[in-house]
Amino acid sequence: MSTPSPQAIAPGLSRRLAAFVRNSQWRDVPEPVREHALRALYNGFGTALGGSSDQAILRLAASLAPFSAGEAATVIGHDTRRDAPTAAFLNAASMNVFDFDDTHQGTIIHPTAPVAPVVLALAEAQPVSGTALLHAFVLGVEVTCRIGNAISPGHYNRGWHITSTCGIFGATAAAAKLLDLSQEEILWAFGNASAQASGLVETLGFMAKSVGVGTAARGGLLAALMAQGGVEGPPMPLEGPRGFLKVLCDAPQPELIERGLGSDWENLRNMFKPYPCGVVLNPVIDACLKLRRKPDFSADLVSDITVRGCPLLKARADRPDVTTGREAQVSAQHAVAVALLRGTSGAADFSDAAVSDPDVKALRAKVRPIETDEAIPVEAAYVSVHCSDGSRFEMSEQAATGSPARPMTDAALSEKFAALAHYGCPAINAGALAERLWALRDASDVGSIMALARPGA
Amino acid sequence: MSTPSPQAIAPGLSRRLAAFVRNSQWRDVPEPVREHALRALYNGFGTALGGSSDQAILRLAASLAPFSAGEAATVIGHDTRRDAPTAAFLNAASMNVFDFDDTHQGTIIHPTAPVAPVVLALAEAQPVSGTALLHAFVLGVEVTCRIGNAISPGHYNRGWHITSTCGIFGATAAAAKLLDLSQEEILWAFGNASAQASGLVETLGFMAKSVGVGTAARGGLLAALMAQGGVEGPPMPLEGPRGFLKVLCDAPQPELIERGLGSDWENLRNMFKPYPCGVVLNPVIDACLKLRRKPDFSADLVSDITVRGCPLLKARADRPDVTTGREAQVSAQHAVAVALLRGTSGAADFSDAAVSDPDVKALRAKVRPIETDEAIPVEAAYVSVHCSDGSRFEMSEQAATGSPARPMTDAALSEKFAALAHYGCPAINAGALAERLWALRDASDVGSIMALARPGA
Known part of the structure; x- marks a missing residue:
C-alpha cells in the first residue's frame, strides 16, 4: 500500500x-x-x-x-x-x-x-x-x-x-x-x-x-x-x-x-x-617486499615477526588461521608470509594453493598478533623481524602504493x-x-x- | 573485505x-x-x-x-x-x-x-x-x-x-x-x-x-x-x-x-x-455495498458521506484526490464512491477509467475527510450518508469480509x-x-x- x-x-x-x-x-x-x-x-x-x-x-x-x-x-x-x-x-x-x-x-x-x-x-x-x-x-x-x-x-x-x-x-x-x-x-x-x-x-x-x-x-x-x-x-x-x-x-x-x-x-x-587483498594490508606488504630485498635477509632464518599499524589493520586483518584464498585476502599474517617468502603479492599468492603451501604456513605461524597505534595512519605500517642467528630487520612504509599520496603509475597498471x-x-x-x-x-x-x-x- | x-x-x-x-x-x-x-x-x-x-x-x-x-x-x-x-x-x-x-x-x-x-x-x-x-x-x-x-x-x-x-x-x-x-x-x-x-x-x-x-x-x-x-x-x-x-x-x-x-x-x-485495494478499506466497502442494497437508497440523492474507522484507515487511505487506478486502491473516498454508485468493488472499479468516470468523481467529492476512533478495530467501519431529500442512511461492518473472523469461502474465491x-x-x-x-x-x-x-x- x-x-x-x-x-x-x-x-x-x-x-x-x-x-x-x-x-x-x-x-x-x-x-x-x-x-x-x-x-x-x-x-x-x-x-x-x-x-x-x-x-x-x-x-x-x-x-x-x-x-x-x-x-x-x-x-x-x-x-x-x-x-x-x-x-x-x-x-x-x-x-x-x-x-x-x-x-x-x-x-x-x-x-x-x-x-x-x-x-x-x-x-x-x-x-x-x-x-x-x-x-x-x-x-x-x-x-x-x-x-x-x-x-x-x-x-x-x-x-x-x-x-x-x-x-x-x-x-x-x-x-x-x-x-x-x-x-x-x-x-x-x-x-x-x-x-x-x-x-x-x-x-x-x-x-x-x-x-x-x-x-x-x-x-x-x-x-x-x-x-x-x-x-x-x-x-x-x-x-x-x-x-x-x-x-x-x-x-x-x-x-x-x-x-x-x-x-x-x-x-x-x-x-x-597494487595487491589483491584488503587495502589496509598495502603498507604492510610494501614494507615486507622492501625488507625482503635487503641483501642479508633470508626467510629461512626468521624466528618471529611483529607488525604494527593502525587500529583498522587489526580490526580487519588480524587473522593468523586461514584456510582459503578468500580469507587470506584479509589476513595480515598470510600477506606478510608470502611477501617475505616469495617476494611477490599477486593473485597467485592469495590462492587456496598458496594458503596451504607448507612453507607459507610455517612462516605465517611466526607472525605475532598485530600491534596497533592510533597515531599510525591507514597508509602506514611497521614490520620488525627477528632471526634465529640473532639478527633483526626493521622496515616501515609511510605512504603505501596505491594510496592518494602515491597512486599507481600507468606502467604499474600495465x-x-x-x-x-x-x-x-x-x-x-x-x-x-x-x-x-x-x-x-x-x-x-x-x-x-x-x-x-x-x-x- | x-x-x-x-x-x-x-x-x-x-x-x-x-x-x-x-x-x-x-x-x-x-x-x-x-x-x-x-x-x-x-x-x-x-x-x-x-x-x-x-x-x-x-x-x-x-x-x-x-x-x-x-x-x-x-x-x-x-x-x-x-x-x-x-x-x-x-x-x-x-x-x-x-x-x-x-x-x-x-x-x-x-x-x-x-x-x-x-x-x-x-x-x-x-x-x-x-x-x-x-x-x-x-x-x-x-x-x-x-x-x-x-x-x-x-x-x-x-x-x-x-x-x-x-x-x-x-x-x-x-x-x-x-x-x-x-x-x-x-x-x-x-x-x-x-x-x-x-x-x-x-x-x-x-x-x-x-x-x-x-x-x-x-x-x-x-x-x-x-x-x-x-x-x-x-x-x-x-x-x-x-x-x-x-x-x-x-x-x-x-x-x-x-x-x-x-x-x-x-x-x-x-x-x-475480497476487494482489489488496501485491506483497511474492506469494512468500508462492505458497509457501502450493504447500504446500497437498501431498497430506498439512491446514489443520485447523496449530498454528503461520512466514514469513521480506525486511525490506520485515515493514515493509509484518506485520499480525496486521485488520478490513477493505482492511487485509487488506497483511497477511501474512491472506494466509497464506486461501491455506492455501482454496487461493485472489483478490478474494473479501481482502473484509471473508473477514476476518471464523471459520476464517480462527483460522488467521490462528497466523501468528507475520514473520522477516526481508536476504539474501532481495523476490521470495522461506520458509514453515514445524508441525502438531499433529508433522508439519512447508516451502516456499519464489524468483521470485514476476508478478515480472520469472516474468511472468504471457497465459493467466494471461485x-x-x-x-x-x-x-x-x-x-x-x-x-x-x-x-x-x-x-x-x-x-x-x-x-x-x-x-x-x-x-x-
Whole structure:
C-alpha cells in the first residue's frame, strides 16, 4: 500500500540527478577525469581477466548459462558470449571477485565493477565510440560514489555491501546515458534500480558476494531498459520518505550527492590497488617486499615477526588461521608470509594453493598478533623481524602504493594487467588487448575490442 | 573485505531453517494447512490472470522478452512462454500488481506472489505432482512469513517492501525443495538470496513496485539454482552480525522464525482479499455495498458521506484526490464512491477509467475527510450518508469480509477467480482452469495445467 508523506528530504534530488546525467556533455568532463576514468576501466578489465577463471565465476557462469538469450555480449576471458544482462552480471562479478579492483576513497566502493560491464555489454549491441562509452562510464562512477558519500560511513557499517547497493544506481545511470533516455525515463530508471538495490557484508569472503555485485550490474542495465520500455517509477526514489537514502542509512546526508556535482569529480578519488587483498594490508606488504630485498635477509632464518599499524589493520586483518584464498585476502599474517617468502603479492599468492603451501604456513605461524597505534595512519605500517642467528630487520612504509599520496603509475597498471591476464586467462593476447584499451578514446566502435578478451575468438 | 564478529544472534538459525526445508515431509503438513495452501495458490493464480494485461505487466514483459532463453514456462494470461526465471518474474508481478493477492496477518506480506510462480515454472521443466508442488509452496510461504514475523513491524515501517524482501527467501526455499537440494545447498541458497533481498515502500503505487516483486521470485529461483551449481554462501545469512535480520531491521526477533516451526503454521494466517485495494478499506466497502442494497437508497440523492474507522484507515487511505487506478486502491473516498454508485468493488472499479468516470468523481467529492476512533478495530467501519431529500442512511461492518473472523469461502474465491479471469484475460477457458486448479492435489503433472492459462494454447 502506498503511504506518501510530506516530510521528504530535498524533494527533487532524484530528478535533478537524472537531469545531470541527461544533460552532461563530454566537453563538460575535464581532461584529468577522462584520463583517470580510462585508467579505471583498464584496471577493471584487468581484474576481470584475473578473476574470469575463479571457481565462483565458473559456477555462476554455468548456473546462468541456461537463461541467456543469444550471444550478444562478451564474457571477459570466456569463449562463449551471453546476452547483455548475463554478461554484465558475470563481468561485474569477475572484476570484483578478488577485491583487486578500484576503491573510492571514503566510501570504499569498488565503482568500476558494477558500471563498466554495463557499458561494455551495450557497446556490443550497437556501435559505441570510445568517448561515448567513457562518458557514460564517468557518469555511472560519479553517481555511484556520490550516493555512497551521502550514506557513508553508516551504511557500510550497518552491514551493507556498498559496492552493490550504490553500484546499481551507477550502472543504471551509465546505461541510461548510452541508451539516450530522457530525464523522466532516467528518473524512472532510478526508481526501478531502487527496487532492486541489495548486497550484504555478511556475504563477503563467500561466492555469494559475487551474486550481489553481479546483480547490481545486471539490475542496473535492466532498470534502464525497463524505463525505456515505459516502466514508471516514483518521483523520489532516493530522497523520498521511504526511499533508498532513508531506508538504507540511519543518518543520510542527501546534500552530498549534489555538492560540487559536475565540478568536483568523485572519479578522481578512485584509487587502484597494487595487491589483491584488503587495502589496509598495502603498507604492510610494501614494507615486507622492501625488507625482503635487503641483501642479508633470508626467510629461512626468521624466528618471529611483529607488525604494527593502525587500529583498522587489526580490526580487519588480524587473522593468523586461514584456510582459503578468500580469507587470506584479509589476513595480515598470510600477506606478510608470502611477501617475505616469495617476494611477490599477486593473485597467485592469495590462492587456496598458496594458503596451504607448507612453507607459507610455517612462516605465517611466526607472525605475532598485530600491534596497533592510533597515531599510525591507514597508509602506514611497521614490520620488525627477528632471526634465529640473532639478527633483526626493521622496515616501515609511510605512504603505501596505491594510496592518494602515491597512486599507481600507468606502467604499474600495465604490469598489473599483464600479470592478471597471465594468471586468469593466459590464452588471450593480453598485449594486443591492453594496447587497444589504452587507445580507447580513439576507438570508433568499442565492441570490436571485446573479441580480444575471448580466448577462442 | 570480510569482517566477521563473534556477536552473532542465534548462531545456526539459517542452518536449522535449511534443515527444516530439507527434512520436511508431506505427511508432516496437517490437512488444514494443505487445504489453505491450495486456496492461496488458487487465489494467486486468479489475481495473476486479472493482472496479466495491466500496463505494468505488459511493459515489463516487453522489456524482459529479449533476455529470455527459450519458452519453457508459461506467463499466466500471455500467449508466449518465457524461460523459467523470466516467467517467475512476470507471474509474481501479475499476481501482486493490484495488491489483490493474499495477505499474511501481522506482517502484511503477500506471500503467494514471490513463491508460487517459482514452483509453477519449475513444474514445467520437469514433471511435478500436485502434492510435491503444494508441499514446496507451503514451505516457501512458511519461510517467507516467519522471516517477516522476526522483523515486524519495524522492517515495513522503516520503508521495506516486505513482500519482496522476505519473499525472496520463500521463493528460494520452495525452489530448493523442488530441486531436492541438500541442507548445505539450501543454506548457500539462503546466502545467495540474502545478497539480492530488496524492495522499497517508496515504489508502491508505481510500476517499479512490480520490479521488486518480480525480482524476488526470479532471484529466489536463481539463488537455489546457483546453490545447486555450487555457488557457496555464508553460514549465517539471516542471523549473522551483518546478515539480513540485523541489517534490514533495527530490532529483529530471530527467535520468532523457529517458534512453533512445523507445528504452528503461518500458512493458516494467510488471508484472502475480497476487494482489489488496501485491506483497511474492506469494512468500508462492505458497509457501502450493504447500504446500497437498501431498497430506498439512491446514489443520485447523496449530498454528503461520512466514514469513521480506525486511525490506520485515515493514515493509509484518506485520499480525496486521485488520478490513477493505482492511487485509487488506497483511497477511501474512491472506494466509497464506486461501491455506492455501482454496487461493485472489483478490478474494473479501481482502473484509471473508473477514476476518471464523471459520476464517480462527483460522488467521490462528497466523501468528507475520514473520522477516526481508536476504539474501532481495523476490521470495522461506520458509514453515514445524508441525502438531499433529508433522508439519512447508516451502516456499519464489524468483521470485514476476508478478515480472520469472516474468511472468504471457497465459493467466494471461485467467484473472484472468474471475475479476475474475465477482467484480465477473457480469452482463456477460466472454468476449465479453475476446475483443474481445485483438483491440483490429484494432479500427477502440474505443468500440463499451465497450458490452460495461455490464451493461444
